[in-house]
Amino acid sequence: MNQLVLFGTGKISDVLTDYFERDSEYEIVAYTGEAAHVTGKEHRGRPLIAFEEIERQFSPASHAMHIAVGYHQMNRVRERLLNAARAKGYKLPSFISTRSWPGPSLACGDNCFVADGASVEPQARVGENVALWSNVLVGHHAEIADHAWLAGGASIGGSSKIGARCFLGMNATVGHEVTVGEDCLLGARSLVTKPLAPGSVVIDRDSEVIRLNSEQFLRLTKMK
Numbered sequence: 001m002n003q004l005v006l007f008g009t010g011k012i013s014d015v016l017t018d019y020f021e022r023d024s025e026y027e028i029v030a031y032t033g034e035a036a037h038v039t040g041k042e043h044r045g046r047p048l049i050a051f052e053e054i055e056r057q058f059s060p061a062s063h064a065m066h067i068a069v070g071y072h073q074m075n076r077v078r079e080r081l082l083n084a085a086r087a088k089g090y091k092l093p094s095f096i097s098t099r100s101w102p103g104p105s106l107a108c109g110d111n112c113f114v115a116d117g118a119s120v121e122p123q124a125r126v127g128e129n130v131a132l133w134s135n136v137l138v139g140h141h142a143e144i145a146d147h148a149w150l151a152g153g154a155s156i157g158g159s160s161k162i163g164a165r166c167f168l169g170m171n172a173t174v175g176h177e178v179t180v181g182e183d184c185l186l187g188a189r190s191l192v193t194k195p196l197a198p199g200s201v202v203i204d205r206d207s208e209v210i211r212l213n214s215e216q217f218l219r220l221t222k223m224k
Contacts, residue, residue, distance in 0.1 A: 001027040004093070005058050007051065007081060008068040009033055009043045016068040016113065017044065019095055026093065030058050032065075051084070060089035067092065067111050067129070071149040074183055075129075075165040079147045082111050082129050092128075100132075109146065121158070145182065154186075163198065 004026040006013055013031070020026050031043040035050035042048050049057055054065075067081045085092060094112035096104045101119040108114070109128025117135040120126060124138045127146035132138065136150045139158035144150070146164050153171040156162060160174050163182030168174075172186040174193075180186070181198030190202045212220065 001025055002093075003027055003029045003058075003063045005030045005032055005054060005063050005065045005090075006068050007032050007065055007085065009037075009048065010069065012070050013068040016066065016095065019097065019113075019115070020066070023098055024095060026064065029063065030054075032058075055088050060091070063090070064093050065090040066095065068113075071131075071167050074167060074185070075147045075149055078129055079165065082147075086110075115152075127164075139176070151188070 002025055004020065006016060006028050009031055017028060020028055028046065030047045030049055032049050032051045032054045035052050038048060038050045040048055065085045067078055067085060069078055069081065082092060092110040094108055094110060096106050096114040097116045098104060099116040100114045106114060106120055106126065108126035108130065111129045112126060113131045115132065115134045118132040120138045121140040123141045125143045126138065127144060129147045130144050131149045133150060133152040135153045137155040138144060139156050139160065141159040142156045143161045145162060148162050148164065148166045150168045151170045154168040155173045157174055157176035157178065159176060160178045162174065162180050163184060165182055166180055166184045168186045169188035169190065171188055172190045174180060178192060178195060180192065180196045181200065183198055184196050184200045186192060187203035190204045192202055210217065
């Protein structure tokens, strides 16, 4: 198996650990993180080494690296770390679930994460360092630019364009032939059918909480 160093020790790293272990040709041999965030010498039973010195023990000549961190600072942290790992000479493989469509044959850039159930239709393009979580739909001829993060259930219409570093929350929907500028934030369940300028924020309100508690509601709405 190919040997992999995973960057990150948080929740995203936990998820990627599971995916790589059960559905890839890679063996995770170590974890890394920036020195200011490294506490201890092990993580999940494997060596934990500061990124500043990782190449001394796990050479880029014989190890790959995957950046497994969240969407902090509108994905700029992920972008910076990817560039830093690349500067050290590491290859940055993508993880593409065999339970996604079209699966490992998907053409995408380095360090992408494509989870179970994600679907990328024909002629769509996916950049590098893109996260497509479970049940994301990328429509035909759509484009997802570098460092974007699409949470579970997000849907992109055909021929639409999602700009660099955008974040789309759970079940966000972008219509057909819509351009979303870079650095946009679309909240959960939001709907966008018109172009968005870079840096735009679209948030849908929470569903109404009614005054009845659950027992009162069930009593009043009980089917007869």
